[in-house]
Amino acid sequence: MFTHIMVGSNDIARSKKFYDAIFAAMNIPPAEINAKGRITYAKHGVRYIVTPPLDGKAATHANGGTIGFAAETPAMADAWHKAGVENGGQAIENPPGVRQSPVGPLYLAYLRDPDGNKLCIACQVPE
Numbered sequence: 214m215f216t217h218i219m220v221g222s223n224d225i226a227r228s229k230k231f232y233d234a235i236f237a238a239m240n241i242p243p244a245e246i247n248a249k250g251r252i253t254y255a256k257h258g259v260r261y262i263v264t265p266p267l268d269g270k271a272a273t274h275a276n277g278g279t280i281g282f283a284a285e286t287p288a289m290a291d292a293w294h295k296a297g298v299e300n301g302g303q304a305i306e307n308p309p310g311v312r313q314s315p316v317g318p319l320y321l322a323y324l325r326d327p328d329g330n331k332l333c334i335a336c337q338v339p340e
Contacts, residue, residue: 217260218280220330221272225250227301227327228263234300235324235332236261238292239282274329284336287320293334294322301327311338 222228229252233243236254244252244263251264266272284290287309294309302324309322317340324332 215259217262219262219264220274220280220326220328221266222263222328223265223272224327225252225263225265228252231297231300231302231327232261232263234296235293235302238289238296239284239334272328274325274331279323279331279333282332282334284320284334286336287338290320290322290334290336294324297324297326297332302332305331 225246229244229246232252232254237243239256241254241256244254246252249264251262253263254261282293284293291309294304298304304323305325306323310320311318312321316337318338319335320338321333321335326332
C-alpha cells in the first residue's frame with residue numbers, strides 16, 4: 214500500500230537512539246545517519262525515514278495522525294513499548310494490552326516519539 218513513511222525530527226541523534234531501540238525490538242537493524250542527515254529503516258521493501266525538514270523550519274507532528282507498526286506477538290509489542298519509553302519516547306493512551314476492534318481483538322501499544330509523532334504497534338490475538 215505504501216513505499217515509505219517519512220517523519221521530521223529536530224534532533225536526528227536523539228531520534229536515532231529512540232528508533233534504533235524500538236526497531237531493534239522488531240528485529241530491524243540500527244540505521245546510519247546518511248549524507249542528508251537522515252536515518253532510514255527497512256523491512257520487506259518498506260522504508261521508515263526520519264529527516265530534518267528540508268525547508269529548514271522546525272519539524273512538527275501530525276495532529277490526529279498515527280503511524281502503525283505490525284508486531285508478531287504481544288511480547289514484541291511490549292518490548293517495542295518498553296524500548297521506546299526507555300529511549301526518549303512517551304507512553305500515551307492506555308497501557309499496552311488487548312482492545313476490541315472491528316477486526317477482532319488486537320494487542321496494542323502507543324507511544325509518542327521524541328518529536329511528538331504518534332506511533333502504535335499492533336498484533337492480532339486469538340478470540
